[in-house]
Amino acid sequence: MINFTMIPTRILLSCIVLFYCQSGIMAQNVTDNSTTRSDTLHYSSPGEVGLDSILLHVGIDSIINQALDSGAFPGCQILLAKEGKVFYHKSFGYHTYDSLRPVLPTDIYDIASITKIAATTLALMKLYDEGKFDPDQSLGHYFPFLARSNKGHLTMRMILAHQSGLKNWIPYHAESRKKNGRYRRKTIAADSSESYPYRIPGSSLWMHKDYVQKKIYRMIKKSSLYEEQSYVYSGLVFYLLPELVERLSGSSFQDYLSENFYQPLESQTMGFEPLKKFPASRIVPTEIDTFFRMNLLHGVVHDEGAALMLGVSGNAGLFSNAYDLAKVFQLLIDSGSYGGKSYLRPETILEFTRCQYCALDNRRGMGFDKPLIKYDSIKTSVAKLASPESFGHSGYTGTLVWADPDNKLIFVFLANRVYPTRTNRKIYELNIRPRIHDLVYNLIKEEKISE
Known part of the structure; x- marks a missing residue:
């Protein structure tokens, strides 16, 4: 019998981590049906990309254990x-705090505002490639009902880069209520009828047949602008963009994305309305809604506005696991190609992911988030060493994806920090995501120094 007390701690830990890593990699490969090629994501080890496996695993474990304990x-x-090699892929904790269902790598998360880039912007990039979308055209050109409004002159570039002066959001469901709490006519009702045929996902409420066009669209049209055109994150127009994609492409928003990206990428879990394809047991719940839908939101979109778009929205509503989401960003840092297939022109990716209004102190690309122009450890969600060319997006539910073409690095973090309530901000207070990102960049930096 081996006496483990006689083995130096560092060597024992190294053996344990190595066994754990290899077991994890094998488990991941079993769940992935895509063909392993040199130009697709494939499993590797930290050592194969020049990183210290022990420092990586121990470091991430420490950060996540603190997050879970808190x-x-x-x-x-x-x-x-x-460089296309998945050197770390691990799940932690459980779906909920009852600790009944552990998180698996095949489980599916509501990725919230990552929808803006992994769905909406991706579709616009493809349409740009096809010569059907011009970011320097006006909002009024693409949406004639807004042409004579106070926002008809705004360009799509300004809107996608959040430099338009648009209000950051409108609480549509709250605006549809009277002072006594009852919903106004032709908005939302407790019972279905011919006039109220649409059930709001995750609720027992029903939506009027004309609610989107005659209420939501009207609220967007009548909304005021901020006095100064400066960086303000706004999702208002993203509610309209799926309709634009459909008009320009001739396909439904979901079909256009599926046929041009998700299906050929074999991103099987990525899509809207996951309960139509997967059992609830594979989907991680988000919030226990106590103010609108009055229910546990499980397998339905967390965002209230996207719920009023019946779960398919350009603002939120996309679901995925980490691996399938990573495929999209691998093709973006590989100049638009993945698995021998070209999806986007390299020039298109550069155009959308570059900083659009840096001179105006706005870090954003078109759709994509970018590193802060001036680093601030309190305000950032990504590493200090992330290159200026890097890009990604965070999601309100606790998600983040970040791609760095300079370092060929992808970071995907999926969590449900809004369970059971969105008031929980500990993920931000503890800087969980940037600390993990910092750890990886510091290991990369150490490797470069040692070379």
């Missing part, structure tokens, strides 16, 4: 890839 979120998925 109740920052019930569980999460983390994926890291470099």
Whole structure:
């Protein structure tokens, strides 16, 4: 019998981590049906990309254990890839705090505002490639009902880069209520009828047949602008963009994305309305809604506005696991190609992911978030060493994806920090995501110094 007390701690830990890593990699490969090629994501080890496996695993474990112990979120998925090699892919914790269902790598998360880039912007990039979308055209050109409004002159570039002066959001469901709490006519009702045929996802409420066009669209049209055109994150027009994609492409928003990206990428879990394809047991719940839908939101979109778009929105509503989301960003840092297939022109990716209004102190690309122009450890969600060319997006539910073409690095973090309530901000207070990102960049930096 081996006496483990006689083995030096560092060597024992190294053996344990190595066994754990290899077991994890094998488990991931079993769940992935895509063909392993040199130009697709494939599993590797930290050592193969020049990183210290022990420092990586021990470092991430320490950060996540602190997050779980403090109740920052019930569980999460983390994926890291470099040069197309997935060198870290691990799940932590549980779906909820009852600790009944552990998070698996195949589980599916509501990725919230990552929808803006992994769905909406992706579709616009393809339409740009096809010569059907011009970011320098006006909002009024693409949406004639807004042409004579106060926002008809705004360009799509300004809107996608959040430099338009648009209000950041409108609480549509709250605006549809009277002072006594009852919903106004032709908005939302407790019972279905011919006039109220649409059930709002995750609720027992029903939506009027004309609510989107005659209420939501009207609220957007009548909304005021900020006095100064400066950076203000706004999702208002993203509610309209799926309709634009459909008009320009001739396909439904979902079909256009599926046929041009998700299906050929074999991103099987990525899509809207996941309960139509997967059992609830594979989907991680988000919030216990106590103010609108009055229910546990499980398998339905968390965002209230996207719920009023019946779960398919350009603002939010996309679901995925970490691996399938990483495929999209691998093609973006590989100049638009993945698995021998070209999806986007390299020039298109550069145009959308570059900083659009840096001179105006706005870091954003078109759709994509970028590193802060002036680093601030309190305000950032990504590493200090992330290159200026890097890009990604965060999601309100606790998600983040970030791609760095300079370092060929992808970081995916999926969590449900809003369970059971959105008031939980510990993921931000503890800087969980940037600390993990910093750890990886510091290991990369150490490797470069040692070379």
